[in-house]
Amino acid sequence: MKTVVIEHLARVEGHGGITVELEGDTVGSVRFDVFEGARLLEPLVRGKRYDEVAAILSRICSICSVAHSLTSLKATENAFEVRVSPQTELLRELLYRGESIESHALHLFLLALPDYLDYPSATALAADRPAAVLLGLRLKKLGNSIQEAIGGRAIHPVNAVPGGFGRAPAVEQLIELRNGLIEGVADAKAAIDLMASLPAADFCHSDTIYAALRANVDSYYAGDEVAVVSDGGQTIVPAADYRTLTNERSVPHSHARHSRFQGKPFMVGSLARLSVNPGRLSGSLAAPAARLDFRLPAGNPMDNNKAQALELAGDVERALEIIEQLLRARIRDEPPAPVHPRAATGTAITEAPRGLLIHSYTYDGEGRILSADVITPTALNAASLEAHLRQTVEQCAERDDAVIAKRLQMIARAYDPCISCSAHLVRRR
Amino acid sequence: MSKPRVGIFGLTGCAGDQLVILNCEDRLLDIVALIDVRDFLMASSENDAACPLDVALVEGAVASRRDAERLRAIRNRAKTLVALGTCAVWGGVAAMDRGADRRKLLEEVYGEAGLRYDAAPTQALHEVVKVDLNITGCPIEKDQFLAAIAHLLAGNTPIYPAYPVCTECRMLENNCLLIERGELCCGPITAAGCNARCPNLRIPCVGCRGPVADANASSLLATLEEKGLDRQRIAARLATFAPEGVAQRS
Amino acid sequence: MARIVRIFKMVEDNYLYTLRFLDDRLAYAFRHQPGQFLMLSVPGAGEMPISISSSPSRPEVLEICVRRVGRVTNALYRLHTNDVVGVRGPYGNGYPIQEMTGHDLLLAAGGLGMAPLRSLLWYALDHRDRFDNITLMYGAKRPDDMLFREELVSLVDRTDVNCLLTVDADPAGTWKNYIGLLPTLFGHAKIEPARTYAAVCGPPVVFKFILQKLLALGFPKNRILMSLERRMKCGVGKCGHCSIGYKYTCLHGPIFTYWDAINLPEMI
Amino acid sequence: MKILKLRKEKLDLFASVVQQFGEVHAPVEQDGKYVFKRLRRWSEARLEYDRTILPPKKYFLPPRETLFRYRPGEGFAPCSEGLDQRTILFGVHACDIYAINILDRVFAGKYNDPYYQARRRNIVIIGIDCSPDQHCFCRSMRADFVDHGFDLFFYDTGDYYQALVGTALGDDMVLASGSIFEAVDAADIDNYKRRSWNKRRAFQLEVEIRDLPEIFEMEYQSGIWEELGGRCLSCGSCSMVCPTCYCFDVADDVELGSLAGSRARTWDSCLFASHALVASGENFRGPRASRIKFRFYHKQRGFVAEYGRPSCVGCGRCISACPVNIDVVQVIERLRGVQDAGSR
Numbered sequence A: 001m002k003t004v005v006i007e008h009l010a011r012v013e014g015h016g017g018i019t020v021e022l023e024g025d026t027v028g029s030v031r032f033d034v035f036e037g038a039r040l041l042e043p044l045v046r047g048k049r050y051d052e053v054a055a056i057l058s059r060i061c062s063i064c065s066v067a068h069s070l071t072s073l074k075a076t077e078n079a080f081e082v083r084v085s086p087q088t089e090l091l092r093e094l095l096y097r098g099e100s101i102e103s104h105a106l107h108l109f110l111l112a113l114p115d116y117l118d119y120p121s122a123t124a125l126a127a128d129r130p131a132a133v134l135l136g137l138r139l140k141k142l143g144n145s146i147q148e149a150i151g152g153r154a155i156h157p158v159n160a161v162p163g164g165f166g167r168a169p170a171v172e173q174l175i176e177l178r179n180g181l182i183e184g185v186a187d188a189k190a191a192i193d194l195m196a197s198l199p200a201a202d203f204c205h206s207d208t209i210y211a212a213l214r215a216n217v218d219s220y221y222a223g224d225e226v227a228v229v230s231d232g233g234q235t236i237v238p239a240a241d242y243r244t245l246t247n248e249r250s251v252p253h254s255h256a257r258h259s260r261f262q263g264k265p266f267m268v269g270s271l272a273r274l275s276v277n278p279g280r281l282s283g284s285l286a287a288p289a290a291r292l293d294f295r296l297p298a299g300n301p302m303d304n305n306k307a308q309a310l311e312l313a314g315d316v317e318r319a320l321e322i323i324e325q326l327l328r329a330r331i332r333d334e335p336p337a338p339v340h341p342r343a344a345t346g347t348a349i350t351e352a353p354r355g356l357l358i359h360s361y362t363y364d365g366e367g368r369i370l371s372a373d374v375i376t377p378t379a380l381n382a383a384s385l386e387a388h389l390r391q392t393v394e395q396c397a398e399r400d401d402a403v404i405a406k407r408l409q410m411i412a413r414a415y416d417p418c419i420s421c422s423a424h425l426v427r428r429r
Numbered sequence B: 001m002s003k004p005r006v007g008i009f010g011l012t013g014c015a016g017d018q019l020v021i022l023n024c025e026d027r028l029l030d031i032v033a034l035i036d037v038r039d040f041l042m043a044s045s046e047n048d049a050a051c052p053l054d055v056a057l058v059e060g061a062v063a064s065r066r067d068a069e070r071l072r073a074i075r076n077r078a079k080t081l082v083a084l085g086t087c088a089v090w091g092g093v094a095a096m097d098r099g100a101d102r103r104k105l106l107e108e109v110y111g112e113a114g115l116r117y118d119a120a121p122t123q124a125l126h127e128v129v130k131v132d133l134n135i136t137g138c139p140i141e142k143d144q145f146l147a148a149i150a151h152l153l154a155g156n157t158p159i160y161p162a163y164p165v166c167t168e169c170r171m172l173e174n175n176c177l178l179i180e181r182g183e184l185c186c187g188p189i190t191a192a193g194c195n196a197r198c199p200n201l202r203i204p205c206v207g208c209r210g211p212v213a214d215a216n217a218s219s220l221l222a223t224l225e226e227k228g229l230d231r232q233r234i235a236a237r238l239a240t241f242a243p244e245g246v247a248q249r250s
Numbered sequence C: 001m002a003r004i005v006r007i008f009k010m011v012e013d014n015y016l017y018t019l020r021f022l023d024d025r026l027a028y029a030f031r032h033q034p035g036q037f038l039m040l041s042v043p044g045a046g047e048m049p050i051s052i053s054s055s056p057s058r059p060e061v062l063e064i065c066v067r068r069v070g071r072v073t074n075a076l077y078r079l080h081t082n083d084v085v086g087v088r089g090p091y092g093n094g095y096p097i098q099e100m101t102g103h104d105l106l107l108a109a110g111g112l113g114m115a116p117l118r119s120l121l122w123y124a125l126d127h128r129d130r131f132d133n134i135t136l137m138y139g140a141k142r143p144d145d146m147l148f149r150e151e152l153v154s155l156v157d158r159t160d161v162n163c164l165l166t167v168d169a170d171p172a173g174t175w176k177n178y179i180g181l182l183p184t185l186f187g188h189a190k191i192e193p194a195r196t197y198a199a200v201c202g203p204p205v206v207f208k209f210i211l212q213k214l215l216a217l218g219f220p221k222n223r224i225l226m227s228l229e230r231r232m233k234c235g236v237g238k239c240g241h242c243s244i245g246y247k248y249t250c251l252h253g254p255i256f257t258y259w260d261a262i263n264l265p266e267m268i
Numbered sequence D: 001m002k003i004l005k006l007r008k009e010k011l012d013l014f015a016s017v018v019q020q021f022g023e024v025h026a027p028v029e030q031d032g033k034y035v036f037k038r039l040r041r042w043s044e045a046r047l048e049y050d051r052t053i054l055p056p057k058k059y060f061l062p063p064r065e066t067l068f069r070y071r072p073g074e075g076f077a078p079c080s081e082g083l084d085q086r087t088i089l090f091g092v093h094a095c096d097i098y099a100i101n102i103l104d105r106v107f108a109g110k111y112n113d114p115y116y117q118a119r120r121r122n123i124v125i126i127g128i129d130c131s132p133d134q135h136c137f138c139r140s141m142r143a144d145f146v147d148h149g150f151d152l153f154f155y156d157t158g159d160y161y162q163a164l165v166g167t168a169l170g171d172d173m174v175l176a177s178g179s180i181f182e183a184v185d186a187a188d189i190d191n192y193k194r195r196s197w198n199k200r201r202a203f204q205l206e207v208e209i210r211d212l213p214e215i216f217e218m219e220y221q222s223g224i225w226e227e228l229g230g231r232c233l234s235c236g237s238c239s240m241v242c243p244t245c246y247c248f249d250v251a252d253d254v255e256l257g258s259l260a261g262s263r264a265r266t267w268d269s270c271l272f273a274s275h276a277l278v279a280s281g282e283n284f285r286g287p288r289a290s291r292i293k294f295r296f297y298h299k300q301r302g303f304v305a306e307y308g309r310p311s312c313v314g315c316g317r318c319i320s321a322c323p324v325n326i327d328v329v330q331v332i333e334r335l336r337g338v339q340d341a342g343s344r
C-alpha cells in the first residue's frame, strides 16, 4: 500500500491537507484533513450582546467577512423581527457583490490560474504574463473598493450594524464606484475570455447534488429557502429547517464537520447556485456561458471556476444596477432601524462567495446570546470534496503520484475552500 | 544589496492580515520585486520551508501544539519576526475567556471527537517566542503595512502612533459617541492607526486594534459605569480583542 | 545639506562625524557658540538634535559625536563618508562666554555629556588668555567607554589645564588616571567657587551628584551651567516637546543655570 | 478703525460678494454640533453656533501636513501645496480669533514658521458676535473681545451688524459690495454699548486669573494632580480641540524601495506618554499626573511668563471634549480654594 500525501495545501485560505491511500489499483481512504486550530468562537460569543456579535463572528474568516457579518446581522434581525429599509437592503446587497467580486477575482487569478498555466504562484506567473495578473488585481481591487466604501473596510466591515448602516456612503463615493464598475465591465469580459482560453481541466466526472438558495428576486444573497437539486429533482428546505440539510457529524481527522443531505454529500458554491437557478444563464450571462462552453448539469467540479467567472461578470453588472438605483432614489443618510431585543431564535441563510452560510442564534430577553450556531460553506462542502477527491484518483488512468497530487490539488482548489471558516462550528444541543 | 528573504505565515486566525497583503493590489508586484518571498503558503505552492529568513511575517494566534511548534521553527529561521495583526499581537477574539475549560468547549462543539483535537488556550506570539516588531489591527491597515515594509527595506524600525483612537477621531472632527450619546466606545484606550474607522461612521470603536501602550482602562470603566452602563458588559467589551492586554493595563 | 567627510569610531556605538556643508557660502556663514546644537536629518529616518562638539575657534571643522540609540542615530550609523545629511542650526543659547570671560572654569561631564562640553573646552584652550584656571573632570564607566580619550589623556600633562579623568572600573588594569565615581575627583582639584563658572553635562545621576557637590562648595546658583537634553522635534521653539515649565530647551537652553532649575519644575 | 453697519437681511447679499474673494468656509451643523466646513451653499452656514468641534487652528496648522519631500541627490524640497489657497473663514468667534493671535506669536519670533505664516497671510477671517453658554469663560480670560487679527468683525446690535473693518482686504470686500454698508450714528453706538453691557452679564462662568501663576507655583505639589492623573485617559482630545495647543510631532516616511520620501508633522499632545520621552529611556514627564499638571501649568502659568498672558482663551472646548469631565474652570477654582465662585 502506498499513500499520496499533500501535507499542507497551498494557495487556499487556512490549513488543510489531503491524504490518499492506494492499494494497487483500488483506492483506500481519501481524507481531506483540516488542522486549523479550533478557535471556538461560537461558545465564546455566548453572553455577548446582540450589537457585538457580528463584529466577533466576522472574524471567523477574512475572505468572507462580509458574508459572516451580514448573515449574523440578519440572524439577529430575524430573531428580533427588525425590518430594515429598502436602502439598507440595496446597500447590503452591494456590499455582498463587492465581496463576491473580490473573492472570485482572488480565487480565479491568484489561486487557481497558476494551476492551469503550470506556475507555482501568481507572482511567478506575473513575470511571464503580467497582463493576466494585473487584470485579476484590478478586478480584485474593484471588489475591495466597494467593500471599503460601503462596509468601511475591505476586511471585517465596520459600517454594517443591526438595523442598517452607521453612515450611508456619500453620493460622490457612489459615483466613484460607478465609474470603477463601468471599467470593470470590460475587465470582467476579459476575464471570461481568459478563462475560455485555458486548457481544459477535465478529470473528474460524477453526478453531483447541489444546494443553493433559490433566487426569486434579483438579489440572491439572502433568501428563505434552500433548494437541493440532483438529477432526481429538487427538494426545498425552509431556512428554519436548516438542520435537515446539514445533518453534520464530526470526523476524527478533521476539525471541520461533514454535512450530508439524506445521507449523500452535496456541493455548494458558484456552481451550485447556477445549477439551482439556471435562469441566471439566460440573460446577459448567456453569451459568456457559451464562450466558456459552460453547460448544465455540470458533472465536472472544475466547472466551479467557470461558474465563478460567470458570477464575477454578473456581480459587476448587478453592482452597477444597484448603484444606479441608489442614485436615482437619492440615497439618504438614515439611522439604523430600531432594534428591540427579546428572547427568541433567529436564523439566516445567505450565499457567501463559497456557498451557503448559515448563522442561527438564540437570544435571552436582554439581547444576549444563549447559543450560536454557524455553518459554513466549506464545512458543507467537505464531504462532497472528499467524494470528488476519491473519484479523481479513481478516474486517473496514470498511477503517477505527481499527476495524482496535482489533480487532487486542483480539485480541492476548485472548491475554493476557506478552511479557517470550516473549523468554527458549533453543534447545538 | 541582495533582496531580503521573507516568509509570510499564518497560524490560527482568519487569514485577514495575509489577505491585506494580497489586497495591496497596486503595490503587490512592486513588493515582490523588492523582496524575495521564499515561503508564502497562502499564495504559492512552491515554498522553501527551511531556508533562513531575514523577515518572517506571522499572523494568527497560537491555538494548538502544532501552531507553537511551527512558530518556534519560524523563529529559529528568522532574523526579524513580525507579529501581524491583533491575533498575533494580543491573541485576538479567540483569546477571550482563557479561563474557560477548553475541553468542555471542544466536546460541545465537535462531540467526542473534539477531545482528540490538538487545541490549547489561545496565546499571542510574544507569549511563545520573542517578537521583534508588532503591527496590530484586525486586520492590519494596508497603509501601515506598506509603510512598515518601506521602512524595513530602508533599514529603519517603523513608527506607530503612541496615542489612542480618540486622538484620530478628534482630528477628524467627529461628534463624540461616548460623551454625546453615552455609547460604549473603546476609543480612549485603543491603539490608534485605523484613522478612527468606526467612530468616523458613527459606530463605537470595538477596540479591534488592542490597547494603546498607555491605556487607562480603569478610569474608562469607571466613567462608563457612571453613565449607567453595566460594569460586566463594559469589562467584556473592552476585553474582546485583547483580553490579557487590557487586563494588564487597568 | 552637509557631507560626511570623516567618520571616526570613538568607543563602541559612539562615532565622531566631521561634516562639511555642500554650499561653501553656508559653511562660511555657519558660526556657533560652544554649547549650541544643530538639527541633523537623515532623510527617511528623521531629524534629531545633536550638540556641536567642535569649537568655534576652529571653524575649519564641524564635528558631532553621536551615540547609536534609536531610529535616526542608527540610520546615521549606516551612512558612509561622502553621504549627505541635512543640517539646520546652530540653535540654542550656548554658554554665556562673555560672562564667563575672566573667570575660572570647571567643566564636569559624565558619559556622553562630554559631547557639548568639548566645544567649550577647546574654545577655552584656544583662547587661553581669556580665562583663569581651567579644570576638566570627566568620568566614564570604563576606559573603553571614554569619549575623546586620546585627546583628553594628552591634556593630562598640560600645565594650563587641570585635566582629571576617572573611570568607575578598569577591568583591563591599564588605566593610568583615576578610578572612582566622578564626584571623587573633587578631592583632587582646587576649586574656588567665588571665581568659577561650572559647566555640567551628563546623565541625570551626574547632575544629581555634581550639583550636590557644587552647592556644598558654595557655588552661586547662576554660575552653575547645565546642558540639558529633552525630546525635540523642531529645535526652534514650536513643537512643544522640549518645554520645561515655561522655557523651551531649544530656545532658552539647552544651557540653563541652577537658578533656572529651581524656578522651572521638573528640570532635573 | 473704520466702523460701519450692515442691515441683517443684507448679510446674505454680502456673503455672495465675499464668495468672489475665495472659498468660503463657515460653521455647519453636524448631528447637533458644529464644524467649520467648506460651504456648498450659503444657506448651510450656521452663524448662531455655540462652538465648533475643532477650532479654526485646523486651517493654519492642519492636523497633518507634509513639510518636505526629498529625493536622493536632490535634497529637500519644501512642500507648498495649498499654502497659497485663499480661504475665507466666515463667522469666527472672538475667542478663536484671540487664539489665532496667540498662535501668530508662537509661530513668529526669531524662527518664523513659513507654513503657518503663509496660511495666515492667505486666510481671511470674518468674525461674528456670539453669546456665551455654560462652558464659556472667555471674558475671564480677557478673550471675549479682539481688536485685531480679523479682516472684518460683525457685532450684533439688533437690526444691524456693526462691522469693524480690520484690514485693507476687509475694506475691499466692503467696497466690492457696493452701498449695502451704512455709516454708524450715535444711536448705533448706543446700541453697541448696550449689547456690550448685556453680553458681559450673560456669562455663567467666571474665573479669576490674576495671581494665578503664583497659585500654580504654590500648588505645584497639590494632591489634585494625582487625582486628575488617575482620571485622565491621555486620549489627547483636549489638546486636539484647544485653539491654542500647537504641539506637533515630526516624522519621516520613505517610499517603497527607495530613499525618497517626505517629512510630515502631526498634532501631538503633552498628555501622551511619548511627549517627553527620550531615546535613553528617560521620560521627563512619565506619570500621567505630571503630564496633566504640565498641560495646565503651561497654559495658565508658563505662557504668562513667556507672553504676558495665559494661552487659554476660555473657549470651553476642552471641557466639552473630555470623556472624564476634567474641567479647567473647576481645576482653577479648586487650586484657588474657591467654592462655587464659578457659577454666579
Ligand SMILES: Cc1cc2nc3c(=O)[nH]c(=O)nc-3n(C[C@H](O)[C@H](O)[C@H](O)COP(=O)(O)OP(=O)(O)OC[C@H]3O[C@@H](n4cnc5c(N)ncnc54)[C@H](O)[C@@H]3O)c2cc1C
Binding pocket: C037, C046, C047, C048, C049, C050, C051, C052, C064, C065, C066, C067, C068, C069, C070, C071, C072, C073, C074, C112, C115, C116, C228, C229, C230, C231, C232, C233, C254, D277, D278, D279, D280
Ligand atoms: C540639545 C541636545 C543635544 C544633544 N546632543 C547629543 C550629542 O551630542 N550626541 C548624541 O549622541 N546625542 C545627543 N542628543 C540626544 C539625541 O538627540 C538623541 O539621542 C536622538 O534624538 C535619538 O534619536 P533616535 O532617532 O536615534 O532615537 P529614537 O528613540 O528613535 O527617537 C525618535 C525621535 O525622538 C526624539 N528624541 C529621542 N530621544 C531624544 C533625545 N534624547 N533628545 C532629543 N530628542 C530625542 C528625536 O526627535 C528623534 O528623532 C542631544 C539631545 C539634545 C536635546
Ligand code: SF4
Binding pocket: B165, B166, B167, B169, B170, B174, B175, B176, B177, B178, B179, B185, B186, B187, B188, B196, B199, B204, B205, D235, D237, D323
Ligand atoms: S467617539 Fe470614541 S474614539 Fe471618538 S472621541 Fe469619542 S470616545 Fe474617543
Ligand code: SF4
Binding pocket: A158, B165, B187, B190, B191, B194, B195, B196, B197, B198, B199, B204, B205, B206, B207, B208, B209, B210
Ligand atoms: S475604531 Fe476601533 S474598532 Fe474601529 S477599526 Fe479602529 S480600533 Fe478597530
Ligand code: SF4
Binding pocket: D238, D241, D242, D243, D244, D245, D299, D311, D312, D313, D314, D315, D316, D317, D318, D319, D328
Ligand atoms: S484650555 Fe480649554 S478652554 Fe482654554 S483655550 Fe484650550 S480648549 Fe479652550
